[in-house]
Amino acid sequence: MRHRLLPRTFRVLPLCLSxxxxxxxxxxxxxxxxxxxxxxVKLVKIGGFEGGTLGAAEITAFDAGxxxxxxxNGANGTVDVLDLSNPGAPSKVGTISVSAFGAAVNSVAVHxxxxxxxxxxxxxxxxGTVAFYSATDLRLLxxxxxxxxxxxxxxxxxxxxxxxANEGEPNSYGLPDSVDxxxxxxxxxxxxxxxxxxxxxxxxxxxxxxxxxxxAGVRIYGPGASVAQDxxxxxxxxxxxxTKAYVTLQENNAIAIVDVATxxxxxxxxxxxxxxxxxxxxLDASDEDGGTNTNSGTPLLKIANYPVRGLYLPDAIxxxxxxxxxxxITANEGDARADWPGFNEETRVRxxxxxxxxxxxFGTNAANLLFDSNLGRLRITATPxxxxxxKNATGQCTALYSFGARSFSIWNANVxxxxxxxxxxxxxxxxxxxxxxxxxxxxxxxxxxxxxxxPEPEGVVLGRFGAKTLAFxxxxxxxxxxxxxxxxxxxxxxxxxxxxxxxxxGDRGPEGLHLIPAxxxxxxxxxxxxxxxxxxxxxxxxxxxxx
Numbered sequence: 001m002r003h004r005l006l007p008r009t010f011r012v013l014p015l016c017l018s019x020x021x022x023x024x025x026x027x028x029x030x031x032x033x034x035x036x037x038x039x040x041v042k043l044v045k046i047g048g049f050e051g052g053t054l055g056a057a058e059i060t061a062f063d064a065g066x067x068x069x070x071x072x073n074g075a076n077g078t079v080d081v082l083d084l085s086n087p088g089a090p091s092k093v094g095t096i097s098v099s100a101f102g103a104a105v106n107s108v109a110v111h112x113x114x115x116x117x118x119x120x121x122x123x124x125x126x127x128g129t130v131a132f133y134s135a136t137d138l139r140l141l142x143x144x145x146x147x148x149x150x151x152x153x154x155x156x157x158x159x160x161x162x163x164x165a166n167e168g169e170p171n172s173y174g175l176p177d178s179v180d181x182x183x184x185x186x187x188x189x190x191x192x193x194x195x196x197x198x199x200x201x202x203x204x205x206x207x208x209x210x211x212x213x214x215x216a217g218v219r220i221y222g223p224g225a226s227v228a229q230d231x232x233x234x235x236x237x238x239x240x241x242x243t244k245a246y247v248t249l250q251e252n253n254a255i256a257i258v259d260v261a262t263x264x265x266x267x268x269x270x271x272x273x274x275x276x277x278x279x280x281x282x283l284d285a286s287d288e289d290g291g292t293n294t295n296s297g298t299p300l301l302k303i304a305n306y307p308v309r310g311l312y313l314p315d316a317i318x319x320x321x322x323x324x325x326x327x328x329i330t331a332n333e334g335d336a337r338a339d340w341p342g343f344n345e346e347t348r349v350r351x352x353x354x355x356x357x358x359x360x361x362f363g364t365n366a367a368n369l370l371f372d373s374n375l376g377r378l379r380i381t382a383t384p385x386x387x388x389x390x391k392n393a394t395g396q397c398t399a400l401y402s403f404g405a406r407s408f409s410i411w412n413a414n415v416x417x418x419x420x421x422x423x424x425x426x427x428x429x430x431x432x433x434x435x436x437x438x439x440x441x442x443x444x445x446x447x448x449x450x451x452x453x454x455p456e457p458e459g460v461v462l463g464r465f466g467a468k469t470l471a472f473x474x475x476x477x478x479x480x481x482x483x484x485x486x487x488x489x490x491x492x493x494x495x496x497x498x499x500x501x502x503x504x505x506g507d508r509g510p511e512g513l514h515l516i517p518a519x520x521x522x523x524x525x526x527x528x529x530x531x532x533x534x535x536x537x538x539x540x541x542x543x544x545x546x547x
Contacts, residue, residue, distance in 0.1 A: 037468030038545035041483055043498035043528065047088040047540040048507070051080070056536030059152075059512035060529045061110040063135040064520040068093070070108045070115055070135075071531060071538050072512070077104035079117065080538075081138065085522050087540045094138050101129040101143065107152050110135060111159040114193045118150035118164050125149075125171055125179040130164055130186065132193030141193035147200065148181035152235045155190075156260065157242040162188045162196075163260070165233035165247055173223045173342035182228040185236070185247055185256070187263040199263035203228040203256075206268060214386040217270030218254045219311075221383045223343050231256070231268075237319040239326040239413065246328050246415075248314045250335050255317075255415050269415035271330075274310035274405040280422040281305065283406055283454060284438060286377045287447035295350075297373040299447035301437045303426055306375055307362055310334075310405040311384075316513075318462045320469050320486070326413040327489045329471055331457040334404020336381065345383040346403075348451070350376035355395035377451040378402055406454040408473050410489045418490050425455050428494070429478045434502050440477050441501075441509035441534040449477045459513040462486070463526065465545060470495065472528055474510035481510065481530060481541070500539060509534030 051057045055074035062069050062084065069082040069090060081094035096117070098105055103122035108115065115133040128150040131143040147166030155162050163185055170180035185201040206213065206227045213227065214220050222230045234250040238260075245258040249268070257267040276283050282305045291297030314330035321327070336346040350370050357366040369375045381401050384390050390399045406426055410419040430437050436446040438454055449456065459474035471486045480499030484492040500507040511533040518526045526543040 035466035037466030037487075038547050040546040041465070041470065041495050042544045042546070043481060043483065043496055043541045044544055045498070045500050045539060046542045047086075047090055049080075049082055049090040049092065049538045051075070051536035051538065053536045055533055056080075057511070057531040057538040058533050059107045060514045060531045060538060061108045061115070062514060062516050062520070062529065063110045063113060063115070064516075065113050066135045067522050068135055069529060069538070070096075070110060072105050072108055074104065074533065075536065079105055079108055079115075082538065084540075087521070087523050087527055087542070090538065090540065096133060096138055098129075098131065101131055106150060107164075109153045109155050109162065111155040114141070114159075114190065116153055116155065116162050116190075116193075118146075118153040120149050123171065123179075124169065125181050128164075128166065130162060130188055130196070130198075132190070132196060134193075142196050144188055144196040144198045146186040146188070146198060147184040150186065151233070154236050157238060160190060161260065162190055163236050163245055163258075164188070165236050167232045167234060168229070169232060170222065170225075170229075170340055172340045175342050178342065180222065180225055180229045182226075183231040183233050183249070184228075185233055185245065185258050185263075185265070187258075187260060201258045201263045201265050203231050203265055203268075205265070206231075210386075213268060213270075217272055217385070218249075218268055219252045219385045221345070221386050222337065234315055235317045237317045237328050239319065240321040240324075246317060246319065248317050248330065250313050250315055250333075251337055253311050253313050255411075271312045271314070271415070272417070273401065274312065274407070274420060276308040276310055276402075277305050279305070281420070282423045283308070283310070283402075284426060284447065284450040285375055286373060287450050288372045288377055289374070289447070289450075291373045293368050293371045293373060295372040295376065299445075299450075301430055301447070303423055303430070307369070308375065308378065308380075308400045308402050310402050311381070312405045312409060313403060314409075315458045316460045318460045318471070320462050322487070322489055327418070328411055329460050329462065329486065330409050330411065331460040331473060332405035332407050332409060333456050333458045333476065334402070334453045336379075336403050345381045346379055347382045348376065349378045349380055349397075349400060352380060352382055353397035353400075355391075356397070358392055358396040358398045361398050375400070379452040404453040404456065406457070408457055408460060408471070410486065410492070412489075419492060421492070424494070425457060425473075425475065425482065428482060428497055429455050429475065429480070429499075432478070432499060434499060434506070435478055438478060441479060444503045453477070459510060461513045461515045461528075463515045463517060465526070472513055472515065474513050474530065476510060479508055479510060481513065481528065498541065501535075507532045507535050507537050507539050
């Protein structure tokens, strides 16, 4: 663990920020005028539960009434139930098995004693299930069928409905047994969990608009896939009153906007790309950059600007309100379609651009950029959109698109970017005492992840602390959680960073983040629960505030 200084691109906000600027992001009464929020916060690990194996801790949710924490155990396909009445010493008190419904639990959400589970079918291409359980006695209340591969699940702010992002991944492309289900968002009326009813927000109305969407920048590129099949919903956030849902379409580099009342997708917005050639937007692009124009270099910490376009491809999304306007934050993890037979978009620059880079685009340094010590090792997509390969008629590359932006971004309600953290997450993790720079979660190798998505921000949750809104960003690969004051969406401030890993030990692979506000916490302090997929550990972090 190491507390880092503020990166140079962040400034400290004045404490005299007016309360009228910021509306509550999670409901509840107005903040007292004298509570301007903490001048500083520090994350402190106070407890944890060791699942003991890879995948034993993923997504978590807390029920304040029973003081129970529900942890998706991906290794067993179940949910572990932990007693969190003493946050310093969580203990396992039960298990929810979903074998009667499908293969595994993908996500969990809780609202006032009702536990909702997103359950994947076996095979995953079949329709999934959302099942509701009692938090106190783990009794099954009811269930409802949803789309294929339900991933993230979330209650609306009033608790009356539950939404699931049904990812609908294919099992393969172009093979005799290939199945590519449609992506969708299920909107479920809870009815106490005992009689849930479901509606489906699908993408079929956009099937005839494929060319229009591609031209706008929405990535639709799965071989033989319709728009509805190609779009893969990942994560969900709401506007201030819960009437609209913003859904990340990760592989498609876009956001879907859903009218919750009618269960209708009203729009699909492309996210565009990040220009890594601009000041403050650099990246470490190679694990062999310890040399000059060579294909046999050594690992070196080298964050620099390159003519590369980073596709945001966000995983988690969270929203808040400022001055009556909705903003949302994305964790720009990046993801490639490389997991199924029949299609793999992932390649490296030197391999993909075997005929060279177009000098009209990349300038006089085009030939040198292909060396592994520069861009040659960087993982990029061979299919930026709709079957295109980013090459000219002679086979020279005209644009390089990498996976993920190695950052978090803030967007307004029109899906216009108002902030990006640039290269700061890589700089923040560049001199850790407990892990090498850009090491992965399953190794401690210097520069391991530099050619591919860097620290890989995946999770984000938001919380209200007095007049301030704080964002907690989980870095999946090198690990740890960064805390930012995002009260001013255009000028976030880094407040803390905690990384509890220890080389190849400790808590590794933060997957899901869950914030327990002080008012609902068992010990009266705000807590951040982190499910670590690789180490299989569930970590309890206390958020200490300094005023």
